[in-house]
Amino acid sequence: MAKFKTMKYTSVSWLLFFGLIIPSCLAYNVVNFGAKGDGKTDSTLAFLGAWSAACTSTSPSNVYIPQGTFLVRTLSFNGPCRARIEFRIDGMLIAPVDYNAIGKSEFWIMFYKVSELIVYGGTIDAKGDGYWSCRKGGGSCPQGARSIQFMWCNNVLLRGLKSLYSQRVHVGIGYSSNVRIEYVAIIAPSGSPNTDGIHVQNSRGVTIYGSNIKTGDDCVSIGSGSMNLWIEKVACGPGHGISIGSLGQVNNEPGVANVTVVNSVFTKTQNGVRIKSWARPSDGFAKNLNFRNLVMRNVGYPIIIDQNYCPDNSCPRQSSGVKVSEVTFKNVQGTSSTQAAIKFDCSPSNPCSGIKLQDIKLTFNDRLRRPAFAYCANARGSHGGTVIPKSCF
Numbered sequence: 001m002a003k004f005k006t007m008k009y010t011s012v013s014w015l016l017f018f019g020l021i022i023p024s025c026l027a028y029n030v031v032n033f034g035a036k037g038d039g040k041t042d043s044t045l046a047f048l049g050a051w052s053a054a055c056t057s058t059s060p061s062n063v064y065i066p067q068g069t070f071l072v073r074t075l076s077f078n079g080p081c082r083a084r085i086e087f088r089i090d091g092m093l094i095a096p097v098d099y100n101a102i103g104k105s106e107f108w109i110m111f112y113k114v115s116e117l118i119v120y121g122g123t124i125d126a127k128g129d130g131y132w133s134c135r136k137g138g139g140s141c142p143q144g145a146r147s148i149q150f151m152w153c154n155n156v157l158l159r160g161l162k163s164l165y166s167q168r169v170h171v172g173i174g175y176s177s178n179v180r181i182e183y184v185a186i187i188a189p190s191g192s193p194n195t196d197g198i199h200v201q202n203s204r205g206v207t208i209y210g211s212n213i214k215t216g217d218d219c220v221s222i223g224s225g226s227m228n229l230w231i232e233k234v235a236c237g238p239g240h241g242i243s244i245g246s247l248g249q250v251n252n253e254p255g256v257a258n259v260t261v262v263n264s265v266f267t268k269t270q271n272g273v274r275i276k277s278w279a280r281p282s283d284g285f286a287k288n289l290n291f292r293n294l295v296m297r298n299v300g301y302p303i304i305i306d307q308n309y310c311p312d313n314s315c316p317r318q319s320s321g322v323k324v325s326e327v328t329f330k331n332v333q334g335t336s337s338t339q340a341a342i343k344f345d346c347s348p349s350n351p352c353s354g355i356k357l358q359d360i361k362l363t364f365n366d367r368l369r370r371p372a373f374a375y376c377a378n379a380r381g382s383h384g385g386t387v388i389p390k391s392c393f
């Protein structure tokens with residue numbers, strides 16, 4: 001099984017977790033269930049067969065995908081299972097070139113109601129470019145699939161996966177808790193529509209660590225009902241940055257609380273760290289958000305709260321009901337590609353409160369050497385240390 005070179009980052013509980021799973025592992029190799037790593041043979045049923053054997057095993061087991069390229073259609077790995085499972089990928093999974101094959105379902109690879117799960121290594125390539133062309137052409141396209149989705153899963157480690165060219169979101173986490181995502185690489189071109197790197201929704205205790213995300217939409221997007229999230233050492237760009245939102249599209253919505261983003265780098269992204277809500281009534285909120293030790297390299301809006309999100313003018317003259325409070329930005333340094341390096345465009349009916357800026361140095365990357373500025377509307381807060389551009393608080 002896996003060698004873990006960077007053990008020092010792994011918490012004690014995860015070591016125990018590995019310790020329990022490694023000694024007595026039953027291996028279910030997909031090849032023994034009829035999969036062929038030739039890039040052509042449809043191996044969907046073989047994968048499902050290996051899963052079902054592992055999931056019904058009463059002792060910890062291992063689903064093993066060896067070297068090779070395995071063509072698979074939609075895979076739903078359903079639980080609950082009877083013991084821990086490691087899903088170990090040494091090879092590569094590819095989706096059919098015809099985007100309809102997976103694009104009519106919401107996901108390509110789904111883990112549903114599976115707890116005590118490790119998904120380790122490998123590459124998955126959804127071959128999304130045909131689907132993006134359809135979207136850009138404005139024709140009628142299927143809804144599009146997320147590449148890998150965890151729904152109602154607890155105690156999950158996703159480690160060392162490389163996800164390429166998803167039709168939509170690359171990695172989705174929904175209604176799950178205690179999920180650690182580390183050392184993943186996500187790649188889609190800038191401009192590929194809605195190809196968010198990692199999307200978290202209605203989940204608690206999600207950690208994203210040491211990952212590299214290049215994509216056409218948000219590197220990480222955090223939807224309603226998300227709490228206790230920790231994002232550390234993420235390299236983002238191209239992409240739209242790390243975003244909380246869009247929140248508040250509907251009247252009744254669970255909020256977002258306790259999100260930390262630290263020690264991360266943004267390169268040529270549209271935004272750095274962003275909070276975004278629809279300009280329409282809602283009871284949602286975003287509070288206790290901490291952004292620390294971030295480097296911005298030529299980023300459009302390094303620090304931004306946008307509560308006037310309203311594509312296609314679908315909410316005329318309305319104001320966001322989402323309450324944004326207790327947001328700290330500390331030690332954020334680098335350059336912006338627009339003059340408004342700090343932008344707080346908050347809701348007139350629900351002003352932002354408790355915004356703290358400390359030790360900020362952002363300069364406008366401008367040939368004419370114009371200075372960056374901070375824009376504030378309906379925002380209240382404080383500043384400490386040196387804040388450049390000058391804070392509006």
Ligand SMILES: *[C@@H]1O[C@H](CO)[C@@H](O)[C@H](O)[C@H]1NC(C)=O
Binds near residue numbers: 205227228229230
């Ligand atoms: C906030 O989330 C972190 C994990 O990111 C957790 O360790 C901490 O206990 C949470 N704080 C509160 C007040 O829930």
